[in-house]
Amino acid sequence: xxxxxxxxxxxxxxMTNKKSLKCEQHLGHNAMYWYKQxxxxxxxxxxxxxxxxxxxxxxxxxxxxxxxxxxxxxxLHLHTLQPEDSAxxxxxxxxxxxxxxxxxxxxxxxxxxxxxx
Amino acid sequence: xxxxxxxxxxxSVQEAETVTLSCTYDTSESDYYLFWYKQPPSRQxxxxxRQEAYKQQNATENRFSVNFQKAAKSFSLKxxxxxxxxxxxxxxxxxxxxxxxxxxxxxxxxxx
Numbered sequence: 001x002x003x004x005x006x007x008x009x010x011x012x013x014x015m016t017n018k019k020s021l022k023c024e025q026h027l028g029h030n031a032m033y034w035y036k037q038x039x040x041x042x043x044x045x046x047x048x049x050x051x052x053x054x055x056x057x058x059x060x061x062x063x064x065x066x067x068x069x070x071x072x073x074x075x076l077h078l079h080t081l082q083p084e085d086s087a088x089x090x091x092x093x094x095x096x097x098x099x100x101x102x103x104x105x106x107x108x109x110x111x112x113x114x115x116x117x
Numbered sequence: 118x119x120x121x122x123x124x125x126x127x128x129s130v131q132e133a134e135t136v137t138l139s140c141t142y143d144t145s146e147s148d149y150y151l152f153w154y155k156q157p158p159s160r161q162x163x164x165x166x167r168q169e170a171y172k173q174q175n176a177t178e179n180r181f182s183v184n185f186q187k188a189a190k191s192f193s194l195k196x197x198x199x200x201x202x203x204x205x206x207x208x209x210x211x212x213x214x215x216x217x218x219x220x221x222x223x224x225x226x227x228x229x
Contacts, residue, residue, distance in 0.1 A: 033217070042121065043208070043219040056215045090162065102150050103212045108162035 003027045004109035012115045021076040023091030030096045032074040037088040081116045123220035130199045138194045140209030150212040153194045157205040
């Protein structure tokens with residue numbers, strides 16, 4: 001599956017570092033998402049972008065900063081992270097909201113495994 | 118708040134047999150979407166099956182089918198003729214508006 005790609009696949013960073021995660025979708029979708037996946041917990045929706053505008057920010061700490069320069073690219077900028085931020089970060093894309101007004105099928109990337117030391 | 122509950126953290130099935138994964142959800146809405154996603158050990162999440170709540174007919178996709186009980190807020194996944202490649206984490210998900218809610222997942226093992 002290469003519709004949604006994420007780089008890097010693995011990242012180790014110190015708490016004082018600044019790094020960025022990149023996501024690219026080749027499906028012609030207009031909505032993109034960042035999720036955090038931790039062991040034994042449900043996937044947590046972090047950010048939603050629709051037509052390059054942020055439409056949801058689910059109480060995510062400011063040390064996570066998203067950027068969506070166009071409908072194909074999504075970034076997650078990281079700075080002064082904490083060890084509890086270690087997780088798998090998944091990017092997804094979908095067509096715009098369906099005519100019923102709900103998010104339809106999302107297509108996921110392989111994720112970035114982030115470790116914060 | 119909408120929540121999705123998967124009460125079976127782990128399940129196992131013999132190859133070629135049938136297994137059912139359970140999912141319940143909590144919502145006061147009448148129109149929404151439900152999904153089952155599969156996440157193999159390679160970690161890429163892929164869609165298994167999708168159900169629109171206003172449709173009474175249960176969705177099916179080849180060996181995968183759902184039992185959608187709207188009044189009971191239940192959305193179970195049945196996998197028939199299980200194959201080794203079905204081994205994965207399975208996530209139930211609910212969609213309303215911009216929000217997408219996932220359960221904690223069920224780890225399925227397929228025994229040869």
